[in-house]
Amino acid sequence: MVEPGQDEGVTTDIETPRLRLRRFTAGDEDLLVDLDGDPAVMEFLTGGKPTSRERIRHEILPRLLGCYERWPHWGYFAGEAIDTGAFIGWFAMRPKDGYPDDVPELGYRLRRSAWGHGYATEGSLALIDKAFGEWGATTVIAETMAVNSRSRNVLERCGLTHVRTRHDEWDDPIPGTEHGEVEYAVTKAEWLERKARFLG
Numbered sequence: 001m002v003e004p005g006q007d008e009g010v011t012t013d014i015e016t017p018r019l020r021l022r023r024f025t026a027g028d029e030d031l032l033v034d035l036d037g038d039p040a041v042m043e044f045l046t047g048g049k050p051t052s053r054e055r056i057r058h059e060i061l062p063r064l065l066g067c068y069e070r071w072p073h074w075g076y077f078a079g080e081a082i083d084t085g086a087f088i089g090w091f092a093m094r095p096k097d098g099y100p101d102d103v104p105e106l107g108y109r110l111r112r113s114a115w116g117h118g119y120a121t122e123g124s125l126a127l128i129d130k131a132f133g134e135w136g137a138t139t140v141i142a143e144t145m146a147v148n149s150r151s152r153n154v155l156e157r158c159g160l161t162h163v164r165t166r167h168d169e170w171d172d173p174i175p176g177t178e179h180g181e182v183e184y185a186v187t188k189a190e191w192l193e194r195k196a197r198f199l200g
Helices: 026-036 053-070 119-133 149-157 188-199
Strands: 019-023 075-081 087-095 104-110 139-145 161-166 181-187
Touching: 019 119, 026 053, 026 087, 053 075, 075 119, 087 119, 104 119, 119 139, 119 149, 119 188, 139 149, 149 181, 181 188
Parallel strands: 104 139
Antiparallel strands: 019 075, 075 087, 087 104, 139 181, 161 181
16 A cells, blocks of 8 residues: 555665664554653753653644655654664754755664664665665765764764754753754765775
8 A cells, every 4th residue: 555645666664684664654653652762862952851642643743744745755763673673763864954855864763772782874875876776866975963972973974074064043042052063964076986895
């Protein structure tokens, strides 16, 4: 059965050696509530404040599902461990506001129990490869707080390089905001060169 907004023939599941990345459904609300309810997960996003169920139900989940209506490939993917079927978090590859559709932004948010196992790198590498190999990306970008060393390490392991650090004005800054936001990027040519080097 084809989901609303999903074209026939569009593959929406991606598998890596340990992960299955699938599109979200309206029934995934509890998974998102649990993920965003962990202060450690939300440390560099809200300063540790959990996201309310009401916001997830009426704002976040509709936004995630709306990506599938807007684009045939880009969007958010629920990550599941193949061996257990457990939800480990989400990965995203979708155009950032103000950028063209061929410059998607990589993102990820994993449950604390999934940290330290290489899942963030594994899932991100799969999405980057799809973005350049099948989905028409010319550049993949990503950003995080400058103090978020774990996320920066993932981006660097995936072949993205630091482009710049910017300092934004925030109405409700969280600890670490004063050090700025870092932007990373990798071009298709850089990705193909990296891939050839590792495969060759």
